[in-house]
Amino acid sequence: MVLGFLLACLSGCAATVTGAGVDASSADAATAVDATADAALPTDLSSLDGSTVDRAPVRCLAPADGPLRTPPAGPDAVIDVAEDTTFGCVLRGDGRIRCRGQGLLRGVFADGANGSAGMLRSVTLPIDDVRSFDMSLHLGCAVRGDGTLWCWGDNTSGGVHPELPREMLTPTRVPGIVGARRVSIALSLPRTCVLLNGGGVVCWGGAAATPVALVDRGATDIAVANSHQCARFDDASARCAVALPSPASELAIPAGGAETIAASTFAVCAIDRSRAVTCWGARYPITDITAGPFDEGVRCATSLAPGFFHLCASTTDGAVTCWGSNSFGQLGSPRTDTAPRPVPGIDRVVRVLRGMVSTCALRDDGSLWCWGDGYLASDRSSQSNTLPHPIDW
Numbered sequence: 001m002v003l004g005f006l007l008a009c010l011s012g013c014a015a016t017v018t019g020a021g022v023d024a025s026s027a028d029a030a031t032a033v034d035a036t037a038d039a040a041l042p043t044d045l046s047s048l049d050g051s052t053v054d055r056a057p058v059r060c061l062a063p064a065d066g067p068l069r070t071p072p073a074g075p076d077a078v079i080d081v082a083e084d085t086t087f088g089c090v091l092r093g094d095g096r097i098r099c100r101g102q103g104l105l106r107g108v109f110a111d112g113a114n115g116s117a118g119m120l121r122s123v124t125l126p127i128d129d130v131r132s133f134d135m136s137l138h139l140g141c142a143v144r145g146d147g148t149l150w151c152w153g154d155n156t157s158g159g160v161h162p163e164l165p166r167e168m169l170t171p172t173r174v175p176g177i178v179g180a181r182r183v184s185i186a187l188s189l190p191r192t193c194v195l196l197n198g199g200g201v202v203c204w205g206g207a208a209a210t211p212v213a214l215v216d217r218g219a220t221d222i223a224v225a226n227s228h229q230c231a232r233f234d235d236a237s238a239r240c241a242v243a244l245p246s247p248a249s250e251l252a253i254p255a256g257g258a259e260t261i262a263a264s265t266f267a268v269c270a271i272d273r274s275r276a277v278t279c280w281g282a283r284y285p286i287t288d289i290t291a292g293p294f295d296e297g298v299r300c301a302t303s304l305a306p307g308f309f310h311l312c313a314s315t316t317d318g319a320v321t322c323w324g325s326n327s328f329g330q331l332g333s334p335r336t337d338t339a340p341r342p343v344p345g346i347d348r349v350v351r352v353l354r355g356m357v358s359t360c361a362l363r364d365d366g367s368l369w370c371w372g373d374g375y376l377a378s379d380r381s382s383q384s385n386t387l388p389h390p391i392d393w
Helices: 007-013 024-031
Strands: 043-046 052-055 078-083 087-092 097-101 121-124 130-135 139-144 149-154 167-173 180-185 191-196 201-205 208-215 219-224 228-233 238-242 249-253 260-264 267-271 277-280 301-306 310-315 320-324 349-354 358-363 368-374 383-391
Touching: 078 130, 078 349, 078 358, 078 368, 087 130, 087 368, 097 130, 139 180, 139 191, 180 219, 191 219, 201 219, 208 228, 228 249, 228 260, 260 301, 260 310, 267 301, 267 310, 310 349, 310 358, 320 358
Parallel strands: 130 180, 219 260, 301 349
Antiparallel strands: 043 052, 078 087, 087 097, 097 121, 130 139, 139 149, 149 167, 180 191, 191 201, 201 208, 219 228, 228 238, 238 249, 260 267, 267 277, 301 310, 310 320, 349 358, 358 368, 368 383
């Protein structure tokens, strides 16, 4: 396994947060560990600086009212979510993407129209057979079943692709990309990364004039943000290229330390084989990714959902814990502290899904619940709600 991280390119080719862009054929496997197991899982995890994080065995329990079930499949099933400050979109089991909101910038809804303030719409994007997708304020991309990558939106900074026109109002195939498995886009910057069959990772956008291969093979997942990007490997290890603080550096998570990995704007977090959550740079408002590791005190985790300045985790008992900024109610309750705390009013969660300043959760009955500030809950100009509520699609 060869790592092709190019630390010098980070300022131009870093990309986004993981969570959206899950392969529809293996969504749970890509982002979550088994949520149904009931076992004691001790761990001895060596951290980046050579210290050891010793944790007492924890018995991970199922919900009191019975084990979590796999959500029902079908054309209406929720596969993934992408939400920014002006829209919310859902990938459904039929391979179509449905969106609500404004989509203010240059064709983010891919229907040939530019958005404008106050113009609210509900649209089904003109692309089908989607297996993975991600969207940001600037652009959107989708991986189709044949492994091709299609993107649209504002390409001024090359986030759609440097070889394509500056503006694309409808989905356009990205040249040179074959065997795509997953796509991820920066929440706030026009930067894009794609995970390929064989484990290669290619990124472009921002200051990167041409696509850059960050990993040549072996990656099984990606977690990338504005100043850092990570690749996870089969042995549950991960390596992250970190641009800030300068000079560029590398964060190494040892084998077993990253069954799941996620990145928010100023944090990298991972679920290790004991199902404990460890983060680097996660003590909001700390901005140094190399700070840590921090044991977040979250045990029995099954999935992670990073936002712009917050993170949430689901656990084997179907609960959700969130921490970080709560400026828009994205932590699921009207509180002012930033510590990890359970989200009230929701249970039987199998997976959490990211939003920029919101959070969503998929329950085992297939229902989608969200909280924070976003457009998923209604066609109004905004939906701000600090408590979890079901989303009707």
